[in-house]
Amino acid sequence: MPLLINRELVDNDSWQLVDAEALESNTLPAGDIIVPLAYYQAHEAALNAREGQVAIQVSGDDEIDGVLENPNQFPLIAIFIPALRDGRCFSIARLLKRAGFKGQIRAVGDVSHDRLDFLTRCGFDALDIPADRFSDEVFNAFSEFSVRYQGAEDDSRPVYRQ
Amino acid sequence: MYQYNQVDQQLVNERVASFRDQTRRFLAGDLPEDEFLALRLMNGLYVQRHAPMLRVAVPYGMMSSQQMRTLAHVARKWDKGYGHFTTRTNIQFNWPKLEDVPDILEELAKVQMHAIQTSGNCIRNTTTDQFAGIIADEIEDPRPYCEIIRQWSSLHPEFAYLPRKFKIAISGGPTDRAASQVHDIGLHIVKNDAGEVGFEVLVGGGLGRTPVIGKQIRPFLQKKDLLSYLEAIIRVYNLKGRRDNKYKARIKILVNALGIDTFRELVEAEWEQIKDSDLQLTDAEIARVQGFFTPFDYEADAANDTSLEAKLAEDETFAHWFRQNTVEHKVPGYRAVIVSLKAHLVAKGDITHQQMDLVADLADKYSFGEIRSTHNQNLVLADVRKQDLYALWQTLSEANLARANINTLTDMTVCPGGDFCALANAKTLGVADQIDAKFEDLDYLYDLGEIKLNMSGCINACSHHHVGHIGILGVDKKGEDWYQITLGGSDGEDASLGKVIGKAVAADEVADTLEKVLSVFVEQRIEDERFIDCVRRIGLTPFKEKVYAPAH
Numbered sequence: 001m002p003l004l005i006n007r008e009l010v011d012n013d014s015w016q017l018v019d020a021e022a023l024e025s026n027t028l029p030a031g032d033i034i035v036p037l038a039y040y041q042a043h044e045a046a047l048n049a050r051e052g053q054v055a056i057q058v059s060g061d062d063e064i065d066g067v068l069e070n071p072n073q074f075p076l077i078a079i080f081i082p083a084l085r086d087g088r089c090f091s092i093a094r095l096l097k098r099a100g101f102k103g104q105i106r107a108v109g110d111v112s113h114d115r116l117d118f119l120t121r122c123g124f125d126a127l128d129i130p131a132d133r134f135s136d137e138v139f140n141a142f143s144e145f146s147v148r149y150q151g152a153e154d155d156s157r158p159v160y161r162q
Numbered sequence: 163m164y165q166y167n168q169v170d171q172q173l174v175n176e177r178v179a180s181f182r183d184q185t186r187r188f189l190a191g192d193l194p195e196d197e198f199l200a201l202r203l204m205n206g207l208y209v210q211r212h213a214p215m216l217r218v219a220v221p222y223g224m225m226s227s228q229q230m231r232t233l234a235h236v237a238r239k240w241d242k243g244y245g246h247f248t249t250r251t252n253i254q255f256n257w258p259k260l261e262d263v264p265d266i267l268e269e270l271a272k273v274q275m276h277a278i279q280t281s282g283n284c285i286r287n288t289t290t291d292q293f294a295g296i297i298a299d300e301i302e303d304p305r306p307y308c309e310i311i312r313q314w315s316s317l318h319p320e321f322a323y324l325p326r327k328f329k330i331a332i333s334g335g336p337t338d339r340a341a342s343q344v345h346d347i348g349l350h351i352v353k354n355d356a357g358e359v360g361f362e363v364l365v366g367g368g369l370g371r372t373p374v375i376g377k378q379i380r381p382f383l384q385k386k387d388l389l390s391y392l393e394a395i396i397r398v399y400n401l402k403g404r405r406d407n408k409y410k411a412r413i414k415i416l417v418n419a420l421g422i423d424t425f426r427e428l429v430e431a432e433w434e435q436i437k438d439s440d441l442q443l444t445d446a447e448i449a450r451v452q453g454f455f456t457p458f459d460y461e462a463d464a465a466n467d468t469s470l471e472a473k474l475a476e477d478e479t480f481a482h483w484f485r486q487n488t489v490e491h492k493v494p495g496y497r498a499v500i501v502s503l504k505a506h507l508v509a510k511g512d513i514t515h516q517q518m519d520l521v522a523d524l525a526d527k528y529s530f531g532e533i534r535s536t537h538n539q540n541l542v543l544a545d546v547r548k549q550d551l552y553a554l555w556q557t558l559s560e561a562n563l564a565r566a567n568i569n570t571l572t573d574m575t576v577c578p579g580g581d582f583c584a585l586a587n588a589k590t591l592g593v594a595d596q597i598d599a600k601f602e603d604l605d606y607l608y609d610l611g612e613i614k615l616n617m618s619g620c621i622n623a624c625s626h627h628h629v630g631h632i633g634i635l636g637v638d639k640k641g642e643d644w645y646q647i648t649l650g651g652s653d654g655e656d657a658s659l660g661k662v663i664g665k666a667v668a669a670d671e672v673a674d675t676l677e678k679v680l681s682v683f684v685e686q687r688i689e690d691e692r693f694i695d696c697v698r699r700i701g702l703t704p705f706k707e708k709v710y711a712p713a714h
């Protein structure tokens with residue numbers, strides 16, 4: 001799937017999102033992996049013992065207070081977006097930023113053109129766009145608006161403090 | 163009123179371009195229907211029974227004459243020559259073509275108008291009192307705060323995909339003319355013991371399927387904390403509001419499920435984190451926005467007018483209109499005029515392009531070029547000299563805009579219902595005509611006094627039927643239109659939800675049923691008691707007995 005990091009297409013990403021089947025059978029691939037938070041919590045010791053880095057994927061249904069306490073134990077946190085209408089991802093990203101998270105925040109799931117700018121403003125660095133929703137036009141998404149009223153994670157100053 | 167600066171204009175222009183691009187991608191098949199649906203709604207575009215419907219924002223009900231002329235132009239060029247004012251003070255066009263909408267938006271942008279967030283699961287137009295800034299009983303003009311909220315909420319990157327729509331209303335003083343208690347957030351401008359002006363904050367009001375009156379979450383909020391507190395409430399809602407069932411997704415359901423105390427704890431904890439951030443409003447910003455709402459250059463000698471008294475004495479029809487359709491202004495010599503969009507047998511809230519142009523001209527001539535829309539689907543010319551009232555009334559009368567029925571039974575608030583709306587269970591317009599026809603006699607209406615009648619064509623409650631003194635809700639019974647009647651609702655500072663009096667009545671019996679209801683009121687009324695007070699005093703039983711008495 002096309003991956004944008006800091007608005008640029010990258011093709012040398014080392015992270016693998018572990019699929020449900022592999023999780024079920026506990027046959028994790030080698031290298032850097034992203035696993036769901038619940039799986040991480042259940043297999044923390046084993047995961048930390050393997051080679052390669054481990055990241056988590058959270059979704060709106062997860063209780064993330066524990067993650068917010070120490071987010072920098074992870075180099076990357078993916079936020080799963082089940083559907084276009086689910087806007088929890090935006091708040092979760094902002095909470096991670098506020099908790100001082102320095103790693104990469106990656107959007108996975110239903111990630112498409114018309115939300116890329118808002119995702120970026122809320123602190124997402126990486127946007128994993130499904131292949132069928134990707135075209136060169138998505139790069140326009142970042143320049144559709146040159147002005148904005150609110151502060152967000154890209155710039156905390158609202159218009160009246162700029 | 164507020165004037166766009168370069169940033170405001172740029173944002174609206176860029177939204178037009180982005181919507182044009184979204185429409186193009188949709189028509190080219192690159193944007194799935196379901197996704198375009200969410201995006202077009204967020205820009206005010208519904209698809210209803212016959213055609214798309216475009217809802218244009220009238221922020222907190224304020225329009226310039228120039229904007230009104232553009233609305234007339236839109237109605238002429240892209241619609242069938244009319245528009246419809248809604249209970250959220252916006253205007254809807256019922257007949258535009260999808261592919262024309264970007265051009266309409268471009269035309270609107272030229273006069274600082276847009277359709278941003280007039281629908282969809284985002285923060286909607288903030289509404290307020292139609293007499294803001296001119297009424298004696300207000301503590302402070304709420305419009306600057308509406309504008310501050312408009313800017314903060316427009317294209318807010320975090321809150322564009324909330325669990326459900328989100329509506330905020332602000333009342334500027336103790337008399338609530340903004341229905342603030344039935345909004346997701348209601349703000350009341352109040353003064354605390356130290357004499358500081360700030361906001362009382364209510365949360366979790368709303369109508370629709372589950373009507374709820376808002377609950378106080380904070381008795382006093384400093385002005386500088388306005389946006390951080392709103393952000394805290396909406397962040398908690400965004401994270402915790404239900405998304406599995408759209409009928410349970412409004413904030414009122416969350417607040418009721420958690421209880422207001424738990425909800426408050428969550429909000430206050432979140433707010434603690436952000437209240438001292440850049441979100442804090444600066445005095446300079448508040449003052450800048452307030453600068454757009456300063457009083458006009460009222461004429462000091464306007465109060466010396468004697469012509470009005472003479473006209474009132476000699477022309478009874480004018481005197482009725484004056485009494486019903488004008489309101490005291492805080493500046494002596496001036497009145498606020500309600501332009502009735504409740505003409506006899508005309509769809510309530512509808513206005514033709516000729517009438518729009520005329521109202522624009524009258525605003526220029528008599529009312530500093532500004533017009534307001536009300537949540538009861540009327541218009542207001544807020545700053546008219548007393549000496550001009552007679553001439554204004556004459557012109558309005560000729561244009562069918564001076565029916566002297568404000569706050570009476572026929573000043574009905576009515577949604578478009580089954581004739582237009584795809585969600586309707588029943589039609590509303592025919593029933594409104596039936597009521598108009600039955601209760602044409604103005605003297606009878608004046609004797610009845612203040613009555614608010616609200617009629618919705620389905621449980622979505624676009625016309626706030628739960629909070630009408632009399633509410634009428636269209637229901638579908640085996641393919642036929644029936645109407646359920648509620649009594650005792652109010653959307654004012656004494657907000658209450660009406661109660662159903664019994665089984666629904668058939669379409670042709672609505673006006674007759676109202677007649678029975680009113681006859682009980684007339685019998686039981688003590689002196690000049692208002693209808694709503696009488697219902698509260700005597701309860702529903704006498705009304706039920708009369709309406710459902712076996713025929714003999």
Ligand code: HEM
Pocket residue numbers: 208210215247248249250254326327344345367368369370371412576577578582583584585622623624625626
């Ligand atoms: C014609 C197309 C329209 C459609 C498809 C439509 C749809 C809806 C829906 C689905 C809701 C319920 C949302 C919810 O409870 O979460 C709603 C509520 C509402 N609508 Fe409409 N509406 C339309 C026209 C109007 C008009 C003409 C007005 C004003 C006269 C209006 C004002 C409102 C208001 C004030 C509410 C909020 C009631 C509450 O607080 O729950 N709408 N509308």
Ligand code: SF4
Pocket residue numbers: 577578579580583584585586587618619620621622623624625
């Ligand atoms: S109340 Fe129902 S019928 Fe009336 S406009 Fe709203 S959705 Fe349509």
